[in-house]
Amino acid sequence: MQNKLLLIDGHNLLFQMFYGMPNKIEGKNGRNIEGIWGFTGALLNITSQVNPTHILVIFDGEQELNRKKEAENYKKNRMDFTKIEENKNPFSILPDIKAVLEELQIKYFETTMGFETDDYIKEYCKIYENSTEIIISSWDTDYLSLVNEHVTLLTYKGKSTCFYTPEKVLSKWKISPPFFADYKALVGDKSDNIAGIPRVGPKMAVSLIQEFGHVETILENINHIKKDSVRLTLDIFKEELLKNIKLIRLEGTNDLPIPLEALSNQNEKRKTKEILKALNYIEN
Numbered sequence: 001m002q003n004k005l006l007l008i009d010g011h012n013l014l015f016q017m018f019y020g021m022p023n024k025i026e027g028k029n030g031r032n033i034e035g036i037w038g039f040t041g042a043l044l045n046i047t048s049q050v051n052p053t054h055i056l057v058i059f060d061g062e063q064e065l066n067r068k069k070e071a072e073n074y075k076k077n078r079m080d081f082t083k084i085e086e087n088k089n090p091f092s093i094l095p096d097i098k099a100v101l102e103e104l105q106i107k108y109f110e111t112t113m114g115f116e117t118d119d120y121i122k123e124y125c126k127i128y129e130n131s132t133e134i135i136i137s138s139w140d141t142d143y144l145s146l147v148n149e150h151v152t153l154l155t156y157k158g159k160s161t162c163f164y165t166p167e168k169v170l171s172k173w174k175i176s177p178p179f180f181a182d183y184k185a186l187v188g189d190k191s192d193n194i195a196g197i198p199r200v201g202p203k204m205a206v207s208l209i210q211e212f213g214h215v216e217t218i219l220e221n222i223n224h225i226k227k228d229s230v231r232l233t234l235d236i237f238k239e240e241l242l243k244n245i246k247l248i249r250l251e252g253t254n255d256l257p258i259p260l261e262a263l264s265n266q267n268e269k270r271k272t273k274e275i276l277k278a279l280n281y282i283e284n
Contacts (some may be wrong), residue, residue: 009138
């Protein structure tokens, strides 16, 4: 059987489940545990859908100064969780999520050395994609740039979970995965507070990529752009465009904290309620 590695963007799934559970769930001592319940259930559903031979969950280390955070406005639209009361703060249940992963014997780590989860996931893909099928679980579209015949992006939504292959990316956005970072650099990314280039909407971005390729090549051929307003705008905002692609394009890390052989998964068929009871979060 071929190896199948499931890489889970830990904070992405944590936030999705912490804020996405429709009802409050009360555990022992009256504690609200819907975020823990949701994460555990989603994790079990994802592993059931993928049936991986190996699993790794990666969390962003909050203590690390990320190289991207030096950018003036990068992610400045993100909430400051240090000012939020505990019961509304997803990071408050991170120790509980780690306990769930340990109960399931699933390996995890927090990022270090100024890198983010996506940088580590790119490194795992770079090292193992030619010998291992890889599924990335996240709603972050930055990962679409990694999709190829060996790498698939999974966006979890229960029974309606979507698997992005190269064909699906091309069908939806009209560009192939290696150019997705260039597309976002041109149109912007609201989730990370990255402004797009004026007068360059999705259709124009696709047209430029289809004609010239990556951002750097577009700028090299700026005099060949037929539309005057777009050519002038790109010339004015070329430094901003280069900053955008630097922020969005995944770099890798040249470091793998846990090798593939240590990520073996037993694919035990367990239930959410069973796990939370074993961890003493619920009684029955």
